[in-house]
Structure formats: C-alpha cells, structure tokens
Amino acid sequence: xxxxxxxxxxxxxxxxxxxxxxxxxxxxxxxxxxxxxxxxxxxxxxxxxxxxxxxxxxxxxxxxxxxxxxxxxxxxxxxxxxxxxxxxxxxxxxxxxxxxxxxxxxxxxxxxxxxxxxxxxxxxxxxxxxxxxxxxxxxxxxxxxxxxxxxxxxxxxxxxxxxxxxxxxxxxxxxxxxxxxxxxxxxxxxxxxxxxxxxxxxxxxxxxxxxxxxxxxxxxxxxxxxxxxxxxxxxxxxxxxxxxxxxxxxxxxxxxxxxxxxxxxxxxxxxxxxxxxxxxxxxxxxxxxxxxxxxxxxxxxxxxxxxxxxxxxxxxxxxxxxxxxxxxxxxxxxxxxxxxxxxxxxxxxxxxxxxxxxxxxxxxxxxxxxxxxxxxxxxxxxxxxxxxxxxxxxxxxxxxxxxxxxxxxxxxxxxxxxxxxxxxxxxxxxxxxxxxxxxxxxxxxxxxxxxxxxxxxxxxxxxxxxxxxxxxxxxxxxxxxxxxxxxxxxxxxx
Amino acid sequence: xxxxxxxxxxxxxxxxxxxxxxxxxxxxxxxxxxxxxxxxxxxxxxxxxxxxxxxxxxxxxxxxxxxxxxxxxxxxxxxxxxxxxxxxxxxxxxxxxx
Numbered sequence: 001x002x003x004x005x006x007x008x009x010x011x012x013x014x015x016x017x018x019x020x021x022x023x024x025x026x027x028x029x030x031x032x033x034x035x036x037x038x039x040x041x042x043x044x045x046x047x048x049x050x051x052x053x054x055x056x057x058x059x060x061x062x063x064x065x066x067x068x069x070x071x072x073x074x075x076x077x078x079x080x081x082x083x084x085x086x087x088x089x090x091x092x093x094x095x096x097x098x099x100x101x102x103x104x105x106x107x108x109x110x111x112x113x114x115x116x117x118x119x120x121x122x123x124x125x126x127x128x129x130x131x132x133x134x135x136x137x138x139x140x141x142x143x144x145x146x147x148x149x150x151x152x153x154x155x156x157x158x159x160x161x162x163x164x165x166x167x168x169x170x171x172x173x174x175x176x177x178x179x180x181x182x183x184x185x186x187x188x189x190x191x192x193x194x195x196x197x198x199x200x201x202x203x204x205x206x207x208x209x210x211x212x213x214x215x216x217x218x219x220x221x222x223x224x225x226x227x228x229x230x231x232x233x234x235x236x237x238x239x240x241x242x243x244x245x246x247x248x249x250x251x252x253x254x255x256x257x258x259x260x261x262x263x264x265x266x267x268x269x270x271x272x273x274x275x276x277x278x279x280x281x282x283x284x285x286x287x288x289x290x291x292x293x294x295x296x297x298x299x300x301x302x303x304x305x306x307x308x309x310x311x312x313x314x315x316x317x318x319x320x321x322x323x324x325x326x327x328x329x330x331x332x333x334x335x336x337x338x339x340x341x342x343x344x345x346x347x348x349x350x351x352x353x354x355x356x357x358x359x360x361x362x363x364x365x366x367x368x369x370x371x372x373x374x375x376x377x378x379x380x381x382x383x384x385x386x387x388x389x390x391x392x393x394x395x396x397x398x399x400x401x402x403x404x405x406x407x408x409x410x411x412x413x414x415x416x417x418x419x420x421x422x423x424x425x426x427x428x429x430x431x432x433x434x435x436x437x438x439x440x441x442x443x444x445x446x447x448x449x450x451x452x453x454x455x456x457x458x459x460x461x462x463x464x465x466x467x468x469x470x471x472x473x474x475x476x477x478x479x480x481x482x483x484x485x486x487x488x489x490x491x492x493x494x
Numbered sequence: 495x496x497x498x499x500x501x502x503x504x505x506x507x508x509x510x511x512x513x514x515x516x517x518x519x520x521x522x523x524x525x526x527x528x529x530x531x532x533x534x535x536x537x538x539x540x541x542x543x544x545x546x547x548x549x550x551x552x553x554x555x556x557x558x559x560x561x562x563x564x565x566x567x568x569x570x571x572x573x574x575x576x577x578x579x580x581x582x583x584x585x586x587x588x589x590x591x592x
Contacts, residue, residue, distance in 0.1 A: 330574070
C-alpha cells in the first residue's frame with residue numbers, strides 16, 4: 001500500500017510522471033479494501049470493474065500524450081448519499097436499498113472530470129443522521145484505531161477508508177459535524193466548506209439549510225486540492241454560490257504569522273473529556289509557535305447550539321424525507337393493497353430505521369400547529385443570536401479554534417439507547433452549520449485507552465473555523481499546524 | 495418545565511408524517527421525544543424579542559431565468575419506481591377511489 005499512503009497529490013504526480021500506472025494504483029486500493037473491509041465495514045459497495053476500467057482510461061490518455069487532470073488516477077471513495085449514475089446509492093437506508101441513480105451529482109462529474117477513479121460507496125449513518133455510524137441499515141463501521149469503537153458519523157465509512165489507507169481521498173457530507181467528527185475520530189483531515197461553496201445537486205438532502213459536501217484526506221494539502229476541484233457555482237443548485245474560488249493551494253505558505261485565532265475558553269471548558277482538553281491546550285501552544293496570535297473570545301449562545309440544531313435539522317428532514325413514499329423510487333411495502341395512505345405509511349415504517357423515524361417525528365412535531373412558534377421559530381431566532389456571536393468574534397479574529405468533539409471515539413453501543421446523549425456529542429460542530437461557516441478538523445493528539453488485550457491509541461481532533469468563504473485561512477492555519485506536528489502521519493495498526 | 499407527551503400525541507404526529515408505527519415504537523418515541531423536547535425548552539429562557547428568524551444563510555440571490563433545459567428521459571425517470579408503467583408514462587399506486 002505504498003502508493004496509497006502517499007496521498008492524492010503524490011499519487012497524481014507519480015502517475016503523471018509515469019512512475020506508476022493508474023491501473024496498478026487502482027489494484028492496490030481494491031486489494032487493500034478487500035483486506036480490511038471485512039473487519040471495518042466501511043464500504044457499502046466496491047466497484048472493481050468500473051474502477052479498473054476508468055483507471056485504464058487514465059493510462060491510455062497518458063500514453064497518447066493527453067492532458068491529465070489534477071486527480072488523474074487517484075482512487076476515491078464516495079459517501080453513499082451522493083448519486084453516481086448507474087451505481088447503487090442507498091444512503092445506508094433500507095428504503096433506498098435498490099436505488100440506482102439515473103444521473104451524476106455535480107461533484108461526481110467534477111471529480112471524474114479531474115481524473116479521479118471512484119472505487120466504491122462508503123457506509124454512513126442512514127440519510128447522514130447520526131454521530132457514530134451505528135444508524136446504518138448495513139451495520140456499523142468500526143474505527144480503524146480500535147475495533148470496538150465508533151469511527152464517528154455520519155461519514156464514518158469515508159473517514160475509516162482514508163484512515164485505513166484504502167483511498168487517499170473520500171467525500172463526506174456535513175450537516176452538523178458529519179465530516180469533521182469522523183475525521184477527528186479516525187485521525188484524518190476533514191473539511192466542511194462554507195455553505196454554498198460546493199454544489200449539492202445529487203446529494204440526498206437531509207437538512208437543506210445545513211448540508212454541505214467536503215473532502216476527507218490524509219493531509220491539509222490534499223483537502224485544499226480537493227476543495228479546488230469541488231468548488232464553484234452550478235446551474236443545477238440555486239444555493240451554490242457564485243463567489244470567486246481562490247487558489248487554495250497557494251494559501252498554504254507554511255506558517256500562521258499574523259493570523260489572529262479566537263479561543264472560546266468558557267464554551268470549551270464545560271463537559272469536555274480531560275484528554276481532549278489536554279490535547280487542545282497543547283495545540284494552542286503549537287499554534288502560537290506557528291506565528292499566530294491567540295485571543296480570548298466569548299460565544300455566549302454557543303451552548304444553545306444543540307437544541308437549535310436538533311429543532312432546525314429535524315424540521316427540515318421531516319420535509320425532505322417526505323419524498324420517500326414508495327411511489328417514485330425505493331422500497332414499497334408488500335402489504336400495500338389496502339389503499340394509498342396505508343401504502344405510504346407502511347412503506348415508510350418498514351423502510352426507515354429508528355433514528356430517521358425519530359427525527360421525522362420530532363421535525364413533524366415542531367412544525368405542527370401550536371408548536372411552531374415555541375420550538376421552530378424560537379430555534380431560528382436563537383440561530384440569529386448565534387450568528388451575531390460569531391460576527392462579533394470575527395471583528396477581532398480571523399479564525400476560531402475548539403476541539404472537534406468533546407470526547408475521544410466512544411464504544412459502539414455506548415450511546416445507542418439514549419438519543420439525547422448521542423446528540424450532545426455534536427456540541428462543537430453544529431454551530432458552524434447553523435451559520436454556514438467553513439470548518440476543518442485535523443489530528444492534534446492521541447489518548448491511550450485500555451481494551452480487552454492491551455491498549456488502543458484513540459485520535460483527537462482540532463477544529464479551525466473560518467469566516468464565510470475564507471477556507472483559505474483555515475487551510476493555511478491547519479497546514480502550518482500539520483507541518484509542526486506529526487499527528488497526521490500516524491497510521492492505525494491494521 | 496418538561497414537555498408532557500402522550501401516546502395520543504405520538505399517534506397524531508405519526509399520522510401527519512405518514513408513519514405507521516408499531517406499539518413498541520410508539521412507547522419508545524413517547525419517552526425519547528419528551529426527553530429531547532424538554533431539553534430544547536432551555537431556549538425559552540432566552541429573550542428573543544424583536545430578533546429576526548434565520549431560516550437559511552444563503553449569501554446571494556438564488557433566482558435564475560426560467561429556461562427550457564434538457565431533462566431525464568421518461569423511461570429513466572421511471573426505472574426506479576416500485577411499480578412504474580413506462581408504456582403509458584405513469585407511476586402506478588394502489589386504488590385511491592373505491
């Protein structure tokens with residue numbers, strides 16, 4: 001797996017220079033998946049034949065002297081909630097078990113245009129709803145660092161696939177932390193771009209005012225390159241911004257001199273695991289050493305982000321998931337001969353898993369007559385106050401840092417009986433989605449935890465949050481941090 | 495303050511959401527949804543008088559000209575239907591009117 005450890009930029013350079021063929025790299029990725037996936041369960045689908053075919057096209061293009069794209073021959077994995085034409089796409093839900101999209105998501109077209117080779121679709125929480133990947137109809141993904149622990153969610157399969165060196169780049173989607181938290185739990189880099197930076201055409205919608213697609217990679221440079229490929233307006237997505245896309249690679253100048261970094265001390269001190277706080281404090285020292293200035297900031301409404309998020313996202317989910325009705329696509333209950341309404345409700349009850357039903361129920365409740373003002377409207381107003389907190393902070397700082405998750409990866413089954421406890425895991429990630437800001441999680445340390453036969457090393461993530469459309473600065477800070485430390489180079493013992 | 499939620503409430507919401515829940519699901523959801531809503535009630539303590547609601551954070555005008563564009567051929571659009579009728583261009587559903 002030598003090529004796969006090197007990362008996307010190195011693989012593309014090696015293929016372009018003829019040091020290795022795209023087909024060989026692709027075989028290596030497929031072999032690695034075949035070796036580790038039976039224990040990780042990171043992939044819902046592996047597309048061997050199509051991948052080898054596409055890789056051969058890259059090799060032929062090179063042999064004929066054609067121009068190779070920036071990702072030519074790079075094997076990538078795609079979260080199973082993004083449409084690839086002709087490739088089964090399930091969102092890890094029984095209700096879409098046999099769904100084969102008739103079109104490509106815009107980001108798929110863009111990455112394939114850049115030469116990337118899709119090797120498969122990754123496991124995730126059903127419809128991206130979850131923080132542990134345990135809500136998948138196809139079983140949980142296991143953390144490559146500790147088999148009895150969660151890889152995080154909802155993009156758990158994508159993060160595990162990158163951590164386990166199956167692919168150097170995987171796509172995730174992030175509605176409340178679903179790229180950043182699994183990246184933190186698996187010891188890799190995860191970037192949630194600004195709302196609107198990346199087209200969502202072809203992403204199965206969960207909460208439309210929050211969802212965003214982004215890359216999970218080994219290092220910050222690959223995240224910058226992937227963002228470059230993914231960004232830009234799209235006539236098929238009215239929320240895709242027409243904002244100019246800067247050269248993200250050029251922003252990585254090796255230091256963070258002159259960058260003012262805000263630290264929301266009061267927010268970070270409460271309910272955070274001691275190991276996470278220790279890693280965070282050490283990370284602050286490292287950031288100072290890269291030339292950044294640390295500034296104390298206050299985000300007085302940040303502590304309300306969880307209730308705001310779970311009222312807003314469930315309301316939007318209840319509306320978005322109304323489309324799964326057993327008519328146009330997906331599962332239809334065999335007991336559907338008692339009329340149309342019974343067909344709807346039986347198909348939905350049998351097709352959706354428990355967390356999805358719980359969120360549809362909660363969202364329907366908070367939007368229903370008599371409760372709209374008290375819950376949904378109130379949440380939207382506090383969302384405004386939260387935005388004002390960040391606006392004020394960004395008057396005096398360029399970036400805000402905090403842990404990605406309040407805990408290291410927890411054990412599978414530990415929080416499945418208590419949805420509220422699971423929701424609290426998202427305290428540091430959801431604000432970013434509510435406001436639309438970009439955020440990146442990078443590895444910043446490990447904590448040792450005993451298992452039945454020894455000790456596991458569990459990764460911890462550092463999150464950098466930037467101003468709207470200023471991914472360049474958080475990438476620069478994250479890159480400077482990465483160059484000063486060795487956390488990103490650690491590999492799980494697989 | 496806690497949000498009292500009854501089985502009848504859960505049945506009413508399930509009907510609105512077109513979900514035919516099992517008896518067990520109704521019991522579990524009654525407790526879990528009450529827990530979550532009680533937790534969410536901490537928002538009531540925040541003074542939001544005169545605060546505008548944020549429904550989305552779109553930074554730009556989302557409108558475009560309404561022009562004809564190519565779209566999916568009917569046959570492909572019907573291919574995933576559990577009971578499609580491409581020969582007449584329809585999705586078939588159980589009888590609605592007796």
